[in-house]
Amino acid sequence: MKAMVLEAANKPLTFKEVDKPTLNPGEALVKIKTAALNRRDYWITIGKYAGIKYPTILGSDGAGIVAEVGSEADKHWIGQEVIINPGYGWGDNPNYQSDDFKILGLPDDGTFAEYVKIVTTNLHPKPSHLTWEQAAAVPLAGLTAYRALFTKGKVTKGDKVLITGVGSGTGTFALQWAVAAGCQVFVTSGSGEKIDRAKHLGAAAGVNYKAQDWAEQLLHLAGGFDVIIDSALGDGFAKLPDLCNAGARIVVFGGTAGNIPPLNGRKIFWRQLQIMGTMMGTPADFEAMLALLNEHKVVPVVDEIFSLADANKAISKMENSTQFGKIVLRA
Incomplete structure (x- = not known):
């Protein structure tokens, strides 16, 4: 062959x-x-x-x-x-x-x-x-995004979700899964064109992470997030706890921008935030992902x-x- x-x-x-x-x-x-x-x-x-x-x-x-x-x-x-x-x-x-x-x-x-x-x-x-x-x-990107959102992030209908770096395969699936679940989804990207495409897929709004005030823009647009899906880490990660509602979950499955920078731990424990890692998923996660895809005819x-x-x-x-x-x- x-x-x-x-x-x-x-x-x-x-x-x-x-x-x-x-x-x-x-x-x-x-x-x-x-x-x-x-x-x-x-x-x-x-x-x-x-x-x-x-x-x-x-x-x-x-x-x-x-x-x-x-x-x-x-x-x-x-x-x-x-x-x-x-x-x-x-x-x-x-x-x-x-x-x-x-x-x-x-x-x-x-x-x-x-x-x-x-x-x-x-x-x-x-x-x-x-x-x-x-x-x-x-398979791989869809499963990774599904587990990050549902198994780890525990998203439910009406949650405000932030997806960083939406142009990737996993980021795009995270957007589609969250929209299918009835969440209000916001995105970041270094490309205005990718943000526009994300809006066509159901994103409420997006900001360019290259802007100095990208985190402030997101707070103005959304007022805070219940779940943040991140695959970059890097210096920008330090701003994510400030974007969280009380009890929010930050789920990480990549580190393309580097390591986690110093964080203000007081914000994390006082606001009952959770920072979790994930990768791929269980056989049950895979079956649940396919059920969601088939139910909502996600393409x-x-x-x-x-x-x-x-x-x-x-x-x-x-x-x-x-x-x-x-x-x-x-x-």
């Missing part, structure tokens, strides 16, 4: 012939129709990710058709259109992942290939209202589609962070 293979850090992916995976009982071989990129894939290509091995086939997100299964009990999957939950081995505690937790696309070969091997418990029917490209966009935002052979161009676009929504590969 053909696959995009990463041979070493800081080198382009190579489109080459590799062996088709062999199956064990409980596993399925999915013929990939579409795959999608995540920031994780970019970090791996530049060698800044834990546990990197070479050669490796990247790609956590994928949608396709089940071609083979490893056991007779799973024969009902053959021919079915599916999307893949890329996280497996979460463990028994829903509050955090176990030491055995893995994400498809490292260490196990991922979806930037004609076929991918995955345990059948991680297969889910493709939502019927989505195209192949839209379906591939859902993921696809920024641009590349062929599998052009994956290097797609990764270059992700490096520059010019996308709004998800970048997709068509096999």
Whole structure:
């Protein structure tokens, strides 16, 4: 089969012939129709990710058709259109992942290939209202945003929600999930165009985080937030507690702008604020996310589609962070 293979850090992916995976009982071989990129894939290509091995086939997100299964009990999957939950081995505690937790696309070969091997418990029917490209966009970013909002952030209808850096795949899903749940959503971005696009998706308003008074602008617009979803950290994080209503939750799943700066802890305990970390999600989170998506017929935002052979161009676009929504590969 053909696959995009990463041979070493800081080198382009190579489109080459590799062996088709062999199956064990409980596993399925999915013929990939579409795959999608995540920031994780970019970090791996530049060698800044834990546990990197070479050669490796990247790609956590994928949608396709089940071609083979490893056991007779799973024969009902053959021919079915599916999307893949890329996280497996979460463990028994829903509050955090176990030491055995893995994400498809490292260490196990991922979806930037004609076929991918995955345990059948991680297969889910493709939502019927989505195209192949839209379906591939859902799994990793959609799950991360869902858990941040609902499992950790405990958002409810009518809450005021702030999403920082809305142009990313996770940020865009967080916006769509929160709007579907009946929240009033505000956003930040370094691009006026991305803020305008967020408004078309249901955001009440947005501010440019490059402005000196971005936090003051948000307070004027919203008056305070019940839940803040952040994936940047960095110096700007110090202003987030000032934007919180009493009892608010700040949920973090990334650190693209650096580490958490010094904070005024008195504001945190006096106003009963919670600052929580999250990543990916449990199998139950994934099923709940799909239920929300299907109930509200949410359509993921696809920024641009590349062929599998052009994956290097797609990764270059992700490096520059010019996308709004998800970048997709068509096999």
